[in-house]
Amino acid sequence: MMKHSRWFGEFGKHAVLLIGAIVVILPFYLMLSFSFKSPAEIQSISGGFFGSQELMTDRRCIKEGRSVEECSMRPVVYNYTAAFSEAPLLRYLLNGVIVTVSIFLIQVVIALPCAYALAKLRFWGRDVVFGLVIFCLLIPVHAIALPLYLMLAKVGLTNTYAALVIPWTISVFGIFLMRQFFKTVPDDLIDAARMDGMSEFGIVWKVMLPTAIPALLAFAIFSVVAHWNDYFWPRVVITGDRDLMTPPLGLRMFRSDLDGNEYGPMMAAATVIVAPLVVAFLLAQRRFIEGITLTGMK
Numbered sequence: 091m092m093k094h095s096r097w098f099g100e101f102g103k104h105a106v107l108l109i110g111a112i113v114v115i116l117p118f119y120l121m122l123s124f125s126f127k128s129p130a131e132i133q134s135i136s137g138g139f140f141g142s143q144e145l146m147t148d149r150r151c152i153k154e155g156r157s158v159e160e161c162s163m164r165p166v167v168y169n170y171t172a173a174f175s176e177a178p179l180l181r182y183l184l185n186g187v188i189v190t191v192s193i194f195l196i197q198v199v200i201a202l203p204c205a206y207a208l209a210k211l212r213f214w215g216r217d218v219v220f221g222l223v224i225f226c227l228l229i230p231v232h233a234i235a236l237p238l239y240l241m242l243a244k245v246g247l248t249n250t251y252a253a254l255v256i257p258w259t260i261s262v263f264g265i266f267l268m269r270q271f272f273k274t275v276p277d278d279l280i281d282a283a284r285m286d287g288m289s290e291f292g293i294v295w296k297v298m299l300p301t302a303i304p305a306l307l308a309f310a311i312f313s314v315v316a317h318w319n320d321y322f323w324p325r326v327v328i329t330g331d332r333d334l335m336t337p338p339l340g341l342r343m344f345r346s347d348l349d350g351n352e353y354g355p356m357m358a359a360a361t362v363i364v365a366p367l368v369v370a371f372l373l374a375q376r377r378f379i380e381g382i383t384l385t386g387m388k
Contacts, residue, residue, distance in 0.1 A: 128165040201265045231323070242256070261313065272298060
């Protein structure tokens, strides 16, 4: 009976994990599949994963006065070509890199000293400050969006990179994550650095930073994914300058009210946008798990 109950328990766990994996992977499967198909196959959800790849005619090409032969191409070629030709996708990707990297670097510069102070320094009100950090984790972004927008509008920073970066330069989650990691660092290491005459800021950048690489990589995944995929805030502060659109906001360029949404090019653009995040996570997977594990030790 014990063996049977254990077997059923293991089977139930794996079944739940399998169902969860299917739920997570299915949208990516459909996104990649639709990027290979023609509009008719997308509408009818037919053609298998890659579609029939029969030649299709580009209507915009016909409107330019070209022949049918010149405008005939396979769906996969049309979708990915249209993703880069119908909208400045490379510009949107560059904007995404500038915004996410800028936010992450400034977050690290602010979060490391704050986390070190909360983890290793003793001062009056430290627990109260840490409590405020925990409280700030509970505040949703949408609750402070209007005050932030009004503040940026008053100083004329809307439709700028600064509007996309400044509100997120202080990450309470980053402070909390790094503080939990710093709690695992032995105090003897810090005492030895102080005996060598190193300042507190020197300890942060020369002692704590090298030891915090796993936690920083974990935080980098969270930060980059959150701001690379952010649609809400860029939609609020970028209202007139299309050259400042980030990748998710740029997907709106494939929406057509007259001819219907261009799902093929839209899914191709979404695939190009998501691919760097998937590759980065796969490369940093071991360090990511290590960083999350170590931050939970204390």
